[in-house]
Amino acid sequence: MKTGKCSCGAKVFFDNSQCIACGKLLGHCDRCDEIAAFIPTAIAQQFACSSCGTTTKSCRNRRFGVCNSQVPIDHGKSLCDWCEFTEVVPSLDDHSNVQKWKELEKSKRQLLSQLWTFRLPPHPNFDGDEKPLRFRFLADSVDENGNVVRTVTGHADGIITININEADSVYREKQRIKLREPQRTLIGHLRHEYGHYLDWCIPQSKRSSYIDLFGDPQAIPYSDAMERYYAGQRLHNWRASYVSEYASMHPWEDFAESVNLYLDILAVAQTVTQSSLPREMTIDVSTDDMT
Numbered sequence: 001m002k003t004g005k006c007s008c009g010a011k012v013f014f015d016n017s018q019c020i021a022c023g024k025l026l027g028h029c030d031r032c033d034e035i036a037a038f039i040p041t042a043i044a045q046q047f048a049c050s051s052c053g054t055t056t057k058s059c060r061n062r063r064f065g066v067c068n069s070q071v072p073i074d075h076g077k078s079l080c081d082w083c084e085f086t087e088v089v090p091s092l093d094d095h096s097n098v099q100k101w102k103e104l105e106k107s108k109r110q111l112l113s114q115l116w117t118f119r120l121p122p123h124p125n126f127d128g129d130e131k132p133l134r135f136r137f138l139a140d141s142v143d144e145n146g147n148v149v150r151t152v153t154g155h156a157d158g159i160i161t162i163n164i165n166e167a168d169s170v171y172r173e174k175q176r177i178k179l180r181e182p183q184r185t186l187i188g189h190l191r192h193e194y195g196h197y198l199d200w201c202i203p204q205s206k207r208s209s210y211i212d213l214f215g216d217p218q219a220i221p222y223s224d225a226m227e228r229y230y231a232g233q234r235l236h237n238w239r240a241s242y243v244s245e246y247a248s249m250h251p252w253e254d255f256a257e258s259v260n261l262y263l264d265i266l267a268v269a270q271t272v273t274q275s276s277l278p279r280e281m282t283i284d285v286s287t288d289d290m291t
């Protein structure tokens with residue numbers, strides 16, 4: 001994961017909001033994309049980025065503790081580039097939702113930072129075709145008849161919806177065991193759903209090897225595949241051809257699970273390169289190798 005340096009010289013990390021060595025404000029700069037220190041200016045609530053010198057103000061969501069980004073004053077925005085991707089946040093009347101929202105934003109920021117680093121959509125878009133990406137973090141609700149309406153985690157038309165219960169580690173652990181999904185994590189959910197987004201984004205002209213690698217999604221009705229999977233009709237030797245058991249359900253899930261694993265491996269490699277390991281032990285993950 002991305003790291004940076006405070007102006008006092010201390011190494012700082014992706015989610016840091018204040019330097020424990022010198023007390024300066026820390027965070028992500030929307031202008032230079034660095035994790036940096038922010039120095040108070042003569043104007044109240046305005047801070048200069050120690051990396052690029054841009055005058056910034058704090059993202060509006062910083063006051064909830066869910067974001068550590070600084071927005072350039074000349075952007076004229078109150079939310080940072082990353083918070084703008086979130087279309088719906090959970091109701092903050094329930095205080096426990098703030099902690100869940102914080103966990104969700106943290107994972108979302110990790111995902112977006114990784115997409116930026118490796119120049120994956122939506123930055124830039126394929127073929128100039130605008131394919132917006134949005135996130136909705138929603139709780140279950142109750143309808144007028146008193147029935148619980150479940151929020152289903154998934155992707156549709158560029159919108160990734162996550163049930164905020166997934167940010168509750170106890171709930172997630174129970175689901176992990178029940179559904180036999182050993183890799184079930186919050187960032188894993190976001191990477192998986194991003195895989196569906198990517199699948200939706202990629203134009204037909206760039207799909208020449210898709211069917212060879214993942215199968216023809218149109219040949220297998222998704223609802224049939226899902227029904228069979230949850231009825232226990234699963235591929236026993238899935239390890240021979242798939243990255244996870246869930247990937248064996250349908251070509252769309254195979255693609256999403258493959259993207260999830262690919263991003264996971266890239267994140268590990270990026271963390272290793274940014275760590276203090278001796279140079280000969282690091283891995284080169286320059287973007288030139290990712291094309």
Ligand SMILES: [Zn+2]
Nearest residue numbers: 006008019022
């Ligand atoms: Zn410092």
Ligand SMILES: [Zn+2]
Nearest residue numbers: 029032049052
């Ligand atoms: Zn900056």
Ligand SMILES: [Zn+2]
Nearest residue numbers: 059067080083
């Ligand atoms: Zn923000």
Ligand SMILES: [Zn+2]
Nearest residue numbers: 192196253256
């Ligand atoms: Zn899926």
